[in-house]
Amino acid sequence: xxxxxxxxxxxxxxxxxxxxxxxxxxxxxxxxxxxxxxxxxxxxxxxxxxxxxxxxxxxxxxxxxxxxxxxxxxxxxxxxxxxxxxxxxxxxxxxxxxxxxxxxxxxxxxxxxxxxxxxxxxxxxxxxxxxxxxxxxxxxxxxxxxxxxxxxxxxxxxxxxxxxxxxxxxxxxxxxxxxxxxxxxxxxxxxxxxxxxxxxxxxxxxxxxxxxxxxxxxxxxxxxxxxxxxxxxxxxxxxxxxxxxxxxxxxxxxxxxxxxxxxxxxxxxxxxxxxx
Amino acid sequence: xxxxxxxxxxxxxxxxxxxxxxxxxxxxxxxxxxxxxxxxxxxxxxxxxxxxxxxxxxxxxxxxxxxxxxxxxxxxxxxxxxxxxxxxxxxxxxxxxxxxxxxxxxxxxxxxxxxxxxxxxxxxxxxxxxxxxxxxxxxxxxxxxxxxxxxxxxxxxxxxxxxxxxxxxxxxxxxxxxxxxxxxxxxxxxxxxxxxxxxxxxxxxxxxxxxxxxxxxxxxxxxxxxxxxxxxxxxxxxxxxxxxxxxxxxxxxxxxxxxxxxxxxxxxxxxxxxxxxxxxxxxxxxxxxxxxxxxxxxxxxxxxxxxxxxxxxxx
Numbered sequence: 198x199x200x201x202x203x204x205x206x207x208x209x210x211x212x213x214x215x216x217x218x219x220x221x222x223x224x225x226x227x228x229x230x231x232x233x234x235x236x237x238x239x240x241x242x243x244x245x246x247x248x249x250x251x252x253x254x255x256x257x258x259x260x261x262x263x264x265x266x267x268x269x270x271x272x273x274x275x276x277x278x279x280x281x282x283x284x285x286x287x288x289x290x291x292x293x294x295x296x297x298x299x300x301x302x303x304x305x306x307x308x309x310x311x312x313x314x315x316x317x318x319x320x321x322x323x324x325x326x327x328x329x330x331x332x333x334x335x336x337x338x339x340x341x342x343x344x345x346x347x348x349x350x351x352x353x354x355x356x357x358x359x360x361x362x363x364x365x366x367x368x369x370x371x372x373x374x375x376x377x378x379x380x381x382x383x384x385x386x387x388x389x390x391x392x393x394x395x396x397x398x399x400x401x402x403x404x405x406x407x408x409x410x411x412x413x414x415x416x417x418x419x420x421x422x423x424x425x426x427x428x429x430x431x432x433x434x435x436x437x438x439x440x441x442x443x444x445x446x447x448x449x450x451x452x453x454x455x456x457x458x459x460x461x462x463x464x465x466x467x468x469x470x471x472x473x
Numbered sequence: 474x475x476x477x478x479x480x481x482x483x484x485x486x487x488x489x490x491x492x493x494x495x496x497x498x499x500x501x502x503x504x505x506x507x508x509x510x511x512x513x514x515x516x517x518x519x520x521x522x523x524x525x526x527x528x529x530x531x532x533x534x535x536x537x538x539x540x541x542x543x544x545x546x547x548x549x550x551x552x553x554x555x556x557x558x559x560x561x562x563x564x565x566x567x568x569x570x571x572x573x574x575x576x577x578x579x580x581x582x583x584x585x586x587x588x589x590x591x592x593x594x595x596x597x598x599x600x601x602x603x604x605x606x607x608x609x610x611x612x613x614x615x616x617x618x619x620x621x622x623x624x625x626x627x628x629x630x631x632x633x634x635x636x637x638x639x640x641x642x643x644x645x646x647x648x649x650x651x652x653x654x655x656x657x658x659x660x661x662x663x664x665x666x667x668x669x670x671x672x673x674x675x676x677x678x679x680x681x682x683x684x685x686x687x688x689x690x691x692x693x694x695x696x697x698x699x700x701x702x703x704x705x706x707x708x709x710x711x712x713x714x715x716x717x718x719x720x721x722x723x724x725x726x727x728x729x730x731x732x733x734x735x736x737x738x739x740x741x742x743x744x745x746x747x748x749x750x751x752x753x754x755x756x757x758x759x760x761x762x763x764x765x766x767x768x769x770x771x772x773x774x775x776x777x778x779x780x781x782x783x784x785x786x787x788x
Contacts, residue, residue, distance in 0.1 A: 220588075224581035232569055304565030305578070308623065311529045311561065312582040313554030319582070473531040 225326020293379025558624025
């Protein structure tokens with residue numbers, strides 16, 4: 198290559214792909230899907246949890262039909278959804294935390310910045326990249342739970358189609374919100390382990406404790422998990438111990454948007470301001 | 474839009490970075506000529522990496538201005554960095570990804586054509602056969618080479634390499650030197666930050682010596698090395714008489730002895746060749762046998778130590 202060939206080369210016009218592009222999102226997905234431990238843990242917490250739960254119910258029913266009714270049906274679906282939501286929330290936290298802090302902890306963030314890409318686009322690309330891993334797993338897990346609830350219902354009442362579709366959409370929304378929360382916190386803190394620790398504490402300890410108070414007026418409405426459960430189909434809410442809390446749609450949406458705006462806003466702000 | 478054709482690929486003016494009260498980069502004025510291998514030489518902690526981080530927009534300067542490839546940074550950072558490949562500190566990658574996958578991640582952040590450069594880049598640095606191995610299994614030398622490959626994804630006009638020889642064995646260093654010279658041969662500019670004097674001297678055309686955040690001196694290697702007083706080394710049959718004879722020569726500043734014989738330090742304005750001729754003639758005329766006469770050229774290392782030790786005394 199001649200000197201002229203090097204110095205006359207045009208610079209690509211970046212404006213067309215300044216926004217988080219498909220290729221960046223693909224790269225984010227690649228980074229996540231190749232983490233064997235993360236994928237196995239997430240599968241175990243989503244698909245694995247459903248398989249184990251319904252297998253136990255099925256075995257109990259088959260070995261003792263008099264003492265244990267059919268494994269499927271509406272009641273088991275409610276209970277199963279509550280369990281699946283709790284477990285899959287941890288999968289969302291794992292994936293979100295890894296997505297938010299993965300480049301930093303590997304020391305790759307500065308390599309990516311050195312390309313001239315904006316910090317904003319690098320941050321935003323993590324969202325579709327992470328959801329591309331999480332949502333299919335969540336959808337499969339939910340699909341298995343729904344199929345099992347119907348197929349194994351025996352003489353028990355089955356959940357209806359509309360109810361199943363609404364529950365599925367709500368479940369994916371719940372997972373998306375938890376992923377975004379973890380992504381934002383992780384990008385803010387720059388640490389995967391700290392993020393998982395904090396969010397596991399909040400989601401698995403604090404939220405159930407507040408839910409267990411069964412009393413309005415203690416600020417429980419402002420907790421993300423509780424507000425999200427308020428969005429679930431009414432029948433499904435029977436599976437969650439939400440006590441006497443009842444929120445209007447406007448209040449639920451406000452809480453949801455506030456949490457997402459704060460988490461994503463802080464994560465984005467830190468990503469833009471961080472020394473690399 | 475095309476890259477600017479300015480003479481200098483990097484220009485900084487009064488570039489300063491403070492961390493609290495500590496001044497890490499102190500009013501650096503730097504001009505790096507296009508198409509050369511330029512060494513940024515200084516001891517550990519001199520502020521070399523911080524300067525590179527500012528150039529790449531990884532950290533904000535406290536004051537001063539800078540441009541890359543003729544474009545002001547950070548105002549036109551994206552356009553400037555489109556043709557810059559850089560390794561900062563040490564090449565870091567996702568250990569769980571293969572070399573090829575790591576390059577595809579970096580290529581995704583660049584122009585679409587970068588993806589087509591992955592294979593040629595791996596080939597160029599000799600990693601094509603190991604491209605599908607996980608980076609966690611790579612040696613330090615292989616990571617350094619993968620770092621160079623990641624720079625090549627930009628088809629760079631300017632490569633900024635921070636301590637690229639760290640962790641390399643002698644064969645690896647030699648390979649790296651050849652690679653860097655080949656880049657310069659293609660019209661690219663390579664900025665090599667290092668504390669290894671010998672490597673800068675062997676690889677680079679020009680150098681800036683930095684100490685405690687300040688550029689102390691910059692210029693071509695030859696210019697800098699020649700700034701030091703030269704000397705003659707004599708091996709003769711009578712060192713004592715040789716010293717007396719040499720001392721009266723007007724070109725001579727000082728005469729001393731060491732294990733190899735007589736060391737004659739010359740005045741800065743003196744011609745070493747002329748002094749060698751007159752002193753050897755005087756010795757022979759005085760009946761002293763001259764076994765060996767060598768004009769000792771100061772190395773960059775000597776110059777570097779001279780400069781930094783002078784600063785140390787001044788401080």
